[in-house]
Amino acid sequence: MIESVQQTATPLLSIRDLFMRFEKRRSLSDTLAGRPRQVVSALNGVNLDVMPAETLGIVGESGCGKSTLARCIAGLNWPTSGDIRFEGESVIDLKGARRRGYNKRVQMMFQDPYTSLNPRMTVRDTLREAITVHRMREGAGIDRRVDELLDLVRLPDGAADKYPHEFSGGQRQRIGIARALSLEPTCLVADELVSALDVSVQAQVVNLLLELQDNLGLTVLFVAHDLRLVRHVSHRVAVIYLGAIVEVGPSEALFSKPMHPYSQALLAAAPSLDPTARRRAPALSGELPSPLDIPPGCPFHIRCPHAAELCRRAKPALRPVGNGMAACHFAEAIGGA
């Protein structure tokens, strides 16, 4: 279904050559010695299209840039270079009312239910603030909307006048979802929405998200490290390594037949529920190189079991392979396409 959409529809979000660099502060001794400032390259040329009403899963190891990407899209980080287009219009240089207009349509939900809500504001205050700042409703309409939102995320009656500490982790995430929905966004960015929750509660929040998405026609960027969950909720999945997309494709295809050696290793490392599928050797040796010092050529060649001379020299571009795209010189041979 999504493939056919892809060819006809224009993407809702289109990200081109996105770079995000954070400069480290120089220590006194470094300044005196004249050593250059160290730069953390969190994003290294991300190219990604997000289709309307799809769920795009984003996976990768910690430090690979998946949260930075989410924050750039939500307008919380200012990319160093590159372009983000929303419905065909660049949002990088938006100012004033048009900036607020974009911010309203792309809403973020955060990982930690304990720190992302103001402990001194009741749920009603939290939701009212969002609604009044963006002038979504007036007068008595505000409180009606608050009740409507709480109903939408299935919080019990009377929840509106309670404080965050009176709720469980799962309920707090529902409040976070209600806050995001209060601005009637087109696109939700969920950064590790359920990672902090107990397994038995995760399913409740995921079910709610799926249902809301279908009812409201939302586009969802689902950033998470739980691969099983990403596979379940996503139409398409993007795998990030060291700030660049190494593979993107339809969820089922990517999980059943990953093309990039990194995707293969990541999937193999995730614990399976099948006790007979045990391995003695780890799926991937070594660790993620520091984003202060990204290796030349293919960024994965240091850990890659298939690395050849070419990989050390030339950085592979993201190109169509099989059902999706992969950034590997030998994707066809390795993925068995």
Next chain:
Amino acid sequence: MNQLEKETVLDVRRLRTEFGLAERPLVAVDGVSFQVKAGEILGLVGESGSGKSITLRSILGIVRPRGRVLGEIFWKGRDLVPLDEGALRRVRGREIAMIFQEPMSSLNPLLTVGLQISENLAAHTDLDGKARKARAIELLDMVGIPAARNRLGDYPHEFSGGMRQRVMIAIALASNPQLLLADEPTTALDVTIQDQILRLIQALSRDLGMAVILVTHDMGVVAETCDRVAVMYGGRLCETGPTADVIGDARHPYSLGLLRSIPRDVPPRTPLYSIPGAPPSLNALPAGCAFTARCPVAGPECRDVRPGLAATGQLRQVACHHREEALAHFSVREAAQ
């Protein structure tokens, strides 16, 4: 295979750990009994607040003085519960070692890694300075730290998260313990690094004949690592048995629900099974089964009569009044899917 012939090293009987006032205690662990054999990896699974970490800490007496430990903990035939601090200290770290979830906060940031390992060697062995250094290098080598000789003088902040956890394991192994207590050792790590650490623990247990109790909330980790598993809920054991049996054929409604809520073999984007409600708080546990409020097959007696852990097979134990109903309830769901 020859699990049955191996000797039982740890025998925990009716362990009860409580906190707070004696008149109105908070019972974190209630009537927990289990055994661990030499060379065996036992998984202790449960959600946050289920008492799994407190069970582990009770074994070493590190919940005292605030917590009160009752029951019997036989370590190689000797009961650890009545021992005073001095006697316990001779067991702790020497015969039974422990590793924690947060390697950064469990290592001393002001001491080099080499010093922290030899500190443990000095406390528990008769080696002299030179031999201690050699042994420290050997240990770091064993846990897979590259160029171990050059890293003895490094501080914890110079290691990555996965490497710090390896250092923690090296410190724990310094005294050749016969039992390793691992409290969520990989929860803070990425799947690829988690995979490396779990394979290491498995190899050490196999090669050194070390018994391991692995506390985790991830059924996948259990499936890939543990020989036997004990499922905890509300401070009590609800099901124990060989890993493959429990995961493939769970019998307690909580384990059944927990396994069902993990997305596997379900069509993408369909609602996941979710256990209704939230985990109980310790001061509101019913006199009967702790799972009553969330259980789909609970009867009138469940609230008041506590089900005992009863044998259902050669190596299986389940604590439930309604085993047949539970199985029928969940197999109907299965057929419907």
